[in-house]
Amino acid sequence: MKKTTPSALTSLTDIEIENLLDSIRNGNTIRDHTPQIAVNNKLEEISKKIDDASRQIEEIFDIVAKTGVVPVEEIKNEIMPVIRQAAEIPHIYHLFYELKSKDEYTYRHTVCVGIIATLIGKWLNLSQEELLDLSIGATLHDIGKARVPADILNKPGRLTQEEYREMKRHTVYGYRLLQDIPEISERVALIALQHHEREDGGGYPFSLRSEKIDKLAKIVAIADVYHAMSSSRVYHQAEPFHIVISQMQNDVFGKFDPQIMLVFLFRIMDSLVGRRVLLSSGEEGTILMVDPYEPLRALINTGDSLIDLRLNRGLRISRVLNDSIVGV
Numbered sequence: 001m002k003k004t005t006p007s008a009l010t011s012l013t014d015i016e017i018e019n020l021l022d023s024i025r026n027g028n029t030i031r032d033h034t035p036q037i038a039v040n041n042k043l044e045e046i047s048k049k050i051d052d053a054s055r056q057i058e059e060i061f062d063i064v065a066k067t068g069v070v071p072v073e074e075i076k077n078e079i080m081p082v083i084r085q086a087a088e089i090p091h092i093y094h095l096f097y098e099l100k101s102k103d104e105y106t107y108r109h110t111v112c113v114g115i116i117a118t119l120i121g122k123w124l125n126l127s128q129e130e131l132l133d134l135s136i137g138a139t140l141h142d143i144g145k146a147r148v149p150a151d152i153l154n155k156p157g158r159l160t161q162e163e164y165r166e167m168k169r170h171t172v173y174g175y176r177l178l179q180d181i182p183e184i185s186e187r188v189a190l191i192a193l194q195h196h197e198r199e200d201g202g203g204y205p206f207s208l209r210s211e212k213i214d215k216l217a218k219i220v221a222i223a224d225v226y227h228a229m230s231s232s233r234v235y236h237q238a239e240p241f242h243i244v245i246s247q248m249q250n251d252v253f254g255k256f257d258p259q260i261m262l263v264f265l266f267r268i269m270d271s272l273v274g275r276r277v278l279l280s281s282g283e284e285g286t287i288l289m290v291d292p293y294e295p296l297r298a299l300i301n302t303g304d305s306l307i308d309l310r311l312n313r314g315l316r317i318s319r320v321l322n323d324s325i326v327g328v
């Protein structure tokens with residue numbers, strides 16, 4: 001097995017090398033020194049707000065189903081502040097754990113996709129204008145489902161072909177509901193229309209290829225799939241964190257925008273720096289550093305050696321360990 005030493009890492013700045021050496025001396029690299037209790041309180045507070053916002057979204061879906069009108073002001077004034085506040089939380093790993101849906105799915109999913117997409121937009125340094133469109137569009141990405149019959153929407157078993165066709169129409173229904181609202185931009189409606197399109201043309205409703213898909217819809221596609229995979233639903237159990245991100249890594253080329261996906265994976269993995277992980281070899285170690293271009297192939301400190309997963313392609317992180325909040 002090839003192992004590396006700090007001196008073998010060539011692309012680090014002096015400060016990074018100093019931090020790295022420091023962390024090796026101290027045996028860990030937990031960079032966030034906020035007391036655990038403060039993090040927990042913050043997460044608990046935002047979790048309650050997300051629950052409230054999810055209930056409001058349920059009412060909004062109900063209004064849309066009955067009237068065909070989207071109450072934009074209510075969304076802007078009451079839902080968006082919660083999304084903005086959640087997207088300010090720096091503890092990404094814990095926040096994402098908190099966002100997992102445990103019971104009710106559809107409405108909470110909507111709020112959580114709003115939060116995750118907003119975070120990705122910030123990581124991509126979008127302009128304020130784009131970020132606003134993204135936050136609203138992500139929160140309303142599935143609003144067209146208000147127009148899909150409830151028995152199809154909540155059916156626990158497999159959908160028939162015709163039911164699936166109807167389900168897929170939620171994209172077009174969403175676009176129609178949003179396109180003529182003067183207070184929101186056309187791009188918000190495009191997010192509803194295009195969030196199931198895929199880079200290789202394998203998505204729906206129009207099998208668009210990469211260059212025809214709006215960047216904001218590409219971001220929402222990633223947030224949507226991430227949250228769906230990490231949540232329990234009527235027909236599937238939540239996948240553990242490491243499975244979700246390795247699955248998404250496998251999809252970097254083909255389904256999703258590779259640049260956006262890399263930024264997303266890097267930020268998530270970077271939030272794990274300092275955490276204990278189990279490697280596929282059975283060894284345990286602490287994540288020391290994450291490469292933006294290969295975020296899953298981190299540098300691991302096992303205590304007596306450093307393992308660079310970029311150089312040990314047969315090894316992988318198989319679990320995140322010892323987490324007092326998440327217990328994964």
Ligand SMILES: [Fe+2]
Pocket residue numbers: 141142170195196
């Ligand atoms: Fe959707």
